[in-house]
Amino acid sequence: MKKSLKYIIGLVILVVVVVAGYFSFAGGKKKEAETVTIGIMSGSKQDDKVWKSVTKTAKDKYNLNLKFKKFTDYSQPNKALTSGSIDLNSFQHYAFLDAWNKANKTSIEPIGKTIIIPIRLYSNKVKNVKDIGNGSTIAVPNDATNESRALYVLKNAGLITLKSDTKLATVKSIAKNPKNLKIKELDASQTARSLSDVTAAVINGNYAETAGIDYKSAIYVEPVNKDSEQWINVIAANKKDKNKKAYKEVVKAYQSEATKKAIKDVYGTAELPAWDIKLK
Structure with missing residues (x-):
């Protein structure tokens, strides 16, 4: 075999090894999952099952790790969000959030609908x-x-x-x-x-x-109509964070068919998915 041919073959092998090494140890490395901490109320086993479904969707589809901080008092989750000890919260309806912002001069905003629990x-x-x-x-x-x-x-x-x-x-x-x-x-x-x-x-x-x-x-x-729209529960974020990609993906993970099925499985019609409800 000619020396020039041996040189070319050797060079090709070297390139292949370098490229393979890059994808194995650098380029092929999976992006580390981002963690989002959500404040929720200490709830029932049914609530936990719904959030377990959301957590799986967030991980599988958006490479997000969801962590939860549970509260026992309704005054706590918004305080925690404002202080930055959690990233999002999910426990309140529009009316509660509006009243909270006015009373506490905060700027927490809803970024996605979750459920409505008809009274x-x-x-x-x-x-x-x-x-x-x-x-x-x-x-x-x-x-x-x-x-x-x-x-x-x-x-x-x-x-x-x-x-x-x-x-x-x-x-x-x-x-x-x-x-x-x-x-x-x-x-x-x-x-x-x-x-x-x-x-x-x-x-x-x-x-x-x-x-x-x-x-x-x-x-x-309680009928689900325009009178009850203010009672729809939401995922909320601080105003400055409302457009963060990861937070929007949390909303997408919640507003999924898997979540809808989980809600129906554990609550029947006691709670209803609210993100695609048509209000009359």
């Missing part, structure tokens, strides 16, 4: 809203956002009407009360216990679950 009207005394008689007592939560929500439920159930300019409803917002219903304002955690004393009570989903009330036993379910 429900329950009764141990009647089987149908139409059976609620004149002068009946209806219990509602007494905190600002949930009381408003409960009154909108009574409005949509045809029991009362609200003044046309109402946003955050109170009992003073009631325009017409044809059955002269007595609205009993209670701490949200006490509404389930009141069922033996009142004709009906508007009860948040988590308190109904804690009290062992089957959500299917409700005599009226």
Whole structure:
């Protein structure tokens, strides 16, 4: 074999080895996963199963590691987000976030819809809203956002009407009360216990679950319409971070068919995926 040919072959082998080495040790190295820490409330095993599904999608599709910091008080996740100890949070609806920003002069913004948990009207005394008689007592939560929500439920159930300019409803917002219903304002955690004393009570989903009330036993379910849009839960970020690629990918991981299936599997219709709901 001629020396020139041997030289060319040797050079080709060297190039192949160098290129292979580059892709093996440098160019072929998988990009390290980015970690995103999300603040959530200490919830049920069902919640954990939903987030487990989201975590898998985030890892498989977007190479993100999701970590969670759990809180027990609703005042904590937004404080943690503002301080920078978490990257995102997911526990609140639009109305809560809006009220929080106004009260605390913060600039937290929603970056993606997650779920809506329809609030429900329950009764141990009647089987149908139409059976609620004149002068009946209806219990509602007494905190600002949930009381408003409960009154909108009574409005949509045809029991009362609200003044046309109402946003955050109170009992003073009631325009017409044809059955002269007595609205009993209670701490949200006490509404389930009141069922033996009142004709009906508007009860948040988590308190109904804690009290062992089957959500299917409700005599009226909050409709998903423009009145209820403000109760859609969101993933939230600090305003300065709202366009970060990784955070948008967390939203995409949540708003997936896998998440939708997980929600249905563990909650049935007690909770509903909200990102593609058409509001009437």
